Amino acid sequence: MNNLFPIFLKLENLHTLIVGGGYVGLEKITAVLDNSPQATVTLVAPEIRDEIQELAQVRERLTLIFRKFEEQDLDAKDLVIVATNDKLENQRIASIARVRHMLVNVADTPAICDFYLSSVVRKGNLKVAISTNGMSPTLAKRLKEVLGEALPDNLETAMEQLRAVREMLSGDFAQKVDELNRITSVLTAGPK
Ligand SMILES: C[C@@]1(CC(=O)O)C2=NC(=C\c3[nH]c(c(CCC(=O)O)c3CC(=O)O)Cc3[nH]c(c(CC(=O)O)c3CCC(=O)O)/C=C3\N/C(=C\2)[C@@H](CCC(=O)O)[C@]3(C)CC(=O)O)/[C@H]1CCC(=O)O
């Protein structure tokens, strides 16, 4: 069963807590900031990798706290990514966050995640997020590479032109939809 519902978050409007500052903490903070450089993030861990400390020097909205997780760290947070190397502590933190109605990702335990991070193909304004439903992050990463090669680089121009058309079109909503579908039908037309 694949019941995941994909959404695209504006992380600059949310406050994300990352618990753990090791390899996985670094992977997750990198994923967050690569996609959402203006995201507000607090990371708490007694030991924080140098690469994360370097990131914090150039990212004003990234705050580091050098100690173990405390429940108050969840105050005023929207999302939590839990990535300590203590599985039981990860589960404990996730349960506290759930009681507080926050969305939780626990890097080492997919079964108790409310959301997964995805592999991301980016071409300007286009973003394609890939998930394997937790089956194989490695496959997601490879598919990202395949799709990145396959998608043409001039999509940005097409998007800009379509946006201009979209703004120019008059008429009611149904007429606009018809016209946009007509213009873009060449994209899905098979070979003649
Ligand atoms: C996509 C990506 C996004 C990101 O993290 O930014 C991501 N993992 C990435 C890479 C990656 N992760 C792992 C490897 C090693 C090889 C392998 O195991 O395949 C590699 C490959 C590599 O690094 O080369 C190990 C691993 N990952 C999870 C577990 C726990 C478990 O499965 O039990 C373990 C075993 C830990 C252990 O054994 O100790 C769990 C999750 N990893 C997810 C996402 C979520 C499911 C996504 C989906 O639905 O596909 C989920 C469920 C939760 C989450 O983390 O959100 C990112 C690709 C970035 C890119 O595109 O370059």
Ligand SMILES: NC(=O)c1ccc[n+]([C@@H]2O[C@H](COP(=O)([O-])OP(=O)(O)OC[C@H]3O[C@@H](n4cnc5c(N)ncnc54)[C@H](O)[C@@H]3O)[C@@H](O)[C@H]2O)c1
């Ligand atoms: N989802 C994924 O993509 C993925 C990939 C690899 C590993 N994992 C799993 O993620 C976990 C973390 O691995 P790692 O390589 O980052 O470990 P690591 O040893 O490099 O780092 C652990 C971090 O957790 C911190 N920490 C420990 N207890 C803490 C606490 N109570 N509060 C706050 N921080 C605390 C440490 O200070 C350190 O910063 C492991 O269980 C691993 O199996 C997940």
